[in-house]
Amino acid sequence: MTTAERSGARWVLHLDMDAFFASAEQLTRPTLADRPVLVGGAGPRGVVAGASYQARVFGARSAMPMGQARRRCPHATVLPPRFALYKALSDEVMGVLAEFSPVLEPVSVDEAFVEPPSLAGASPSEVEEFGTALRVAVRERTGLPASVGAGSGKQVAKIASELAKPDGLRVVAHAEQDAVLAPLPVRSLWGIGPVSGEALRKIGIETIGQLAAMDGREVAGVLGAAMGSELHRLARGIDDRPVAPRGAAKQISAETTFDTDLTTMSAVHSAVESICVAVHRRLVADGRAARTVTVKARTGDFVTHTRSETTPFAGRDLSTLTAVARRLADTAVGQGGVRLLGVSVSGFGDEPPPALFDAVPSDQGWTAAPAALSDPAPADTAPSAVQSGPAPSAVPSGPAPSAARSGPAPSAVLSDTAPPVTGPGAPEAPPDGRTVIIDTPLAPGPDPHAIGPNTGRPDTLRPDREPDPDRPWRAGDDVHHPEHGHGWVQGAGHGRVTVRFETAFTGPGRTRTLDAADPELTRADPLHSWRPAS
Incomplete structure (x- = not known):
């Protein structure tokens, strides 16, 4: 281990579940494995909450209007989100992280930072062994892939996990940190969004290395004293922000x-x-x-x-x-x-x-x-419940209320989390300024309402709907049949319902078309698609 590595004793790891919502659907509905999947609202104003990597190849992505995503990937399977399932999987992931490190900072439902005391002063190879074991444990506990990045601080760890995607591990040694950061787009840094990114572009700054090479006073003149100073430090790999449990949402x-x-x-x-x-x-x-x-x-x-x-x-x-x-x-x-x-x-x-x-x-x-x-x-x-980015400032507000007000208008929920992630991997806001919001931990129960990360997911995420008396089944519903077991609705209409009976533990299953009024076909707990009913 080099002198530089010994002097840079701190190691922070960032774990990010890969395409979390879509991966959970592919896991519990095995027929969809390796197929494009879009999770979100299917209505005319629906927004993509999650897109599988197979769908991203065609340009679909999180926070995109669903109509646009379906035009780009017309053969994708569109499913409504199942919050109870995602919450249970998230709990398992956070449980694994807590076992590996007593210092844990959840960022959203599908990502978190850890700073294991056992890695203080460790070599890159030791950190790599730790990260490999962590990814294996998450896969064994949940069945889902995760990417892990490690570096000298939260910023480098986050960038490293992005470089590791999908389903990979990237350890940025302290000695190579500058070389890794320098060629990356400046918007890869936490806190640089479209406005600040454009301000830097106008003066010829497009990479992190170029920003790091600027004089600090010049950066402050472009981005403001407080923000400019912080971003200049991050661009130079200086990040002493602690990894700590997040405070309660405000x-x-x-x-x-x-x-x-x-x-x-x-x-x-x-x-x-x-x-x-x-x-x-x-x-x-x-x-x-x-x-x-x-x-x-x-x-x-x-x-x-x-x-x-x-x-x-x-x-x-x-x-x-x-x-x-x-x-x-x-x-x-x-x-x-x-x-x-x-x-x-x-x-x-x-x-x-x-x-x-x-x-x-x-x-x-x-x-x-x-x-x-x-x-x-x-x-x-x-x-x-958690803001994934600043509330849209361009939306005009109405007249002030006559009653007392407390705090800002709730265009997004306040949070004590770190700043929103921006850059090529970050979701873009829908045209009307809606943000994606998911909180960690989510509220317990079959319909946890919690919402914003950083990464945000669209605000049109919807809990399971009440049955429509004229059309009681909708695509994506979890159902159970005493003969065929647990399954999910692929389509319904004209008094019939087509169900594919399969779960994470059965492998790809067969489809059955049944009478929509079949009394033996009942609604089921989404968790039973991941783990058998006890």
Whole structure:
């Protein structure tokens, strides 16, 4: 081991699950292995939450409008996301990481940093052995591939894991760090997005090496003193940010982008009630209580209005939360149809008193929402809990609310995570500025609502829908039949449903076409496609 390696004693590793959502679908639905898969909303405003590497070859990618992705890869299989499955897999991955290192920092549902004390002062070959064992353990525990990068800090480790994709390992020795970073595009650095990247391009800076060679004062003049100084340090491989557990999210939210604009207040109220169920579920699962409710409404012409109210006491009563949100929606909704609705809670406090927001005055008065709202959220309710990037600043806001406000408008949820990853591997925002949001850890239960990484996934991620009485089965549904076992719906219509019966532990299975009303065909737990029912 060289003197340079001994002096650079720190080793940080970054593990990133490869095409996590799509890989989980390919694992549990073996017929799809090695085939292009798109995960996300299939409606006219659906967004890709995950794309398999086979689909990426054709130009499809995460955060792309689903219609565009399907035009680029028309033979891809499109599936709705299954959050319960992803959450369970994520828990296993984080469990493996915790076994390998007591110092663990989850970044999103599918990636995390570790800084194992046992690797302090280790040689690159020792780090490589550690990374290999880590990848093997994740594969054995979950069945999924993971890429691992290692370097002197979080920035280099993240870049190394990108270089290792797919399903690889890259250890950037301290002595070769400058040579590895120098030729990479400047947008590979954390914190450099389209705006700052374009500012650097205009002065002829396109690679990390060119940025590192600049005078620090010149960088500050282009990017600002604080940001410029930090990015200049990262470009030179100086990164002393600690690996530490992430703090709790400062805001919990859920929002829905509708396939068609809502044009009546009754429809708006109904949607708000459903979204509140998702927010409340996460609030309760986290064991938290909130003082502030914020409602966001975006019209068909992309004008966004927000309204907030704050009570002196923190609480988490669903009916009163819903009532306040409905009342706020009355003033947040502008002229024209409503394209998107969101509800967020913040101002977290201690264990709540018996009721939430009882102290909030109302000129209009309100009636508590019915107890039936404790049922699962319907379709199109998107989780959101961790911001994957800055909220779109170009969206105009409506007039200030008359009630008190607490914090920024919830166009994305605040988080204590590291800055969003940018660069060639990072997802691009959809045309209307929506961000992808996924939180770690996700809330427990069959429908965990948590949402933003860094890498973000689209805000149109949707939990399992309630059955449509006219067409109870949809493509991607998990089902069970006492004779054929666990399977998933490939298509349905005209009173028939086609199911492929297979799981991760059965290998590719056969398809059966059954009567859609067959009483023996029932809905099943998505987890049983990964692990047998006990």
